[in-house]
Amino acid sequence: MNRQRRTFLQFTSSAATMFVAAAAGLLKTGAVWAAPWNKTAFEAKASAEAMKGLGAGNLIESKDIIITAPDIAENGAVVQVAITSRIPNTQIIAIIVEKNPFPLAASFDIMPGSESYVLTRLKIGQTTDVRVIVKADGKFHTAAKEVKVTVGGCG
Amino acid sequence: MADPMKIRATLQGDIADVRILMRHPMETGTRKTASGLVPMHFIQSVIVQHNGKTVLDAQWSQAVSRDPLLGLRVKGAKIGDKITVTWTDNKNDKRTDEVAVMAGT
Numbered sequence: 001m002n003r004q005r006r007t008f009l010q011f012t013s014s015a016a017t018m019f020v021a022a023a024a025g026l027l028k029t030g031a032v033w034a035a036p037w038n039k040t041a042f043e044a045k046a047s048a049e050a051m052k053g054l055g056a057g058n059l060i061e062s063k064d065i066i067i068t069a070p071d072i073a074e075n076g077a078v079v080q081v082a083i084t085s086r087i088p089n090t091q092i093i094a095i096i097v098e099k100n101p102f103p104l105a106a107s108f109d110i111m112p113g114s115e116s117y118v119l120t121r122l123k124i125g126q127t128t129d130v131r132v133i134v135k136a137d138g139k140f141h142t143a144a145k146e147v148k149v150t151v152g153g154c155g
Numbered sequence: 156m157a158d159p160m161k162i163r164a165t166l167q168g169d170i171a172d173v174r175i176l177m178r179h180p181m182e183t184g185t186r187k188t189a190s191g192l193v194p195m196h197f198i199q200s201v202i203v204q205h206n207g208k209t210v211l212d213a214q215w216s217q218a219v220s221r222d223p224l225l226g227l228r229v230k231g232a233k234i235g236d237k238i239t240v241t242w243t244d245n246k247n248d249k250r251t252d253e254v255a256v257m258a259g260t
Contacts, residue, residue, distance in 0.1 A: 035212050037214055042216045078221075079220075082226070102218065105215070106215045106216065106218070108212070108213045108214075109213070109214075111208075111209055111210045112230075113205050113231065114203075114211045114227055115227070117226075118213075118225070118227055119174075119224065119225065119226030120219060120225055120226070121219065121224045122218050123183070123217075123218050123220055124218075
């Protein structure tokens with residue numbers, strides 16, 4: 001194992017964690033007209049950091065989040081993902097592609113005029129869990145689905 | 156000026172099924188060509204409004220596919236209601252397009 005690289009990774013990840021902690025209080029996405037782009041969460045390189053950036057903690061596994069995505073994606077550059085949340089008062093639906101270089105792919109603020117459903121297409125670099133975080137009534141719920149990728153979609 | 160979006164909003168009951176296709180390269184910043192890395196260029200924000208009221212506020216990363224697709228369902232819609240979509244990318248380019256809700260099949 002490359003020791004220097006290990007040390008470097010450790011150092012950068014702990015520095016990033018501190019930064020996330022410092023910025024978390026400043027970057028709250030609210031019901032303002034256009035939520036500011038959550039730089040901390042989107043630039044996180046590990047899904048745990050991305051979740052912290054979203055302010056997500058105490059995740060509750062939920063069967064009321066339905067993720068529709070292919071089991072096997074032949075082309076990782078275009079993977080169609082649909083999410084339906086049956087959790088009442090869903091406020092945010094966020095999609096984390098766990099093994100992507102920047103795991104947080106998208107975050108949707110659902111307003112009362114919209115059903116808690118979104119559909120989009122994502123790039124997925126390699127076989128990974130696609131994790132969905134739903135914020136409802138201030139609580140965070142989660143569900144995941146594995147997508148196997150034959151040809152990667154990054155780079 | 157960016158290319159126009161294709162938006163389709165069809166009514167099913169009192170719900171408008173909205174599909175938006177945006178034209179955007181969605182560069183990740185890691186793609187290499189003969190002349191080096193292609194800089195990051197991606198849509199960061201998409202706002203969907205129903206008769207002027209925001210119904211969905213999306214924040215995106217570079218992991219959304221090229222020429223992005225967005226689907227949503229708007230509650231309490233009627234034929235002729237206006238669906239307005241605005242995106243903003245990391246170079247602060249913007250594009251707004253609008254359609255009227257049509258009858259579904």
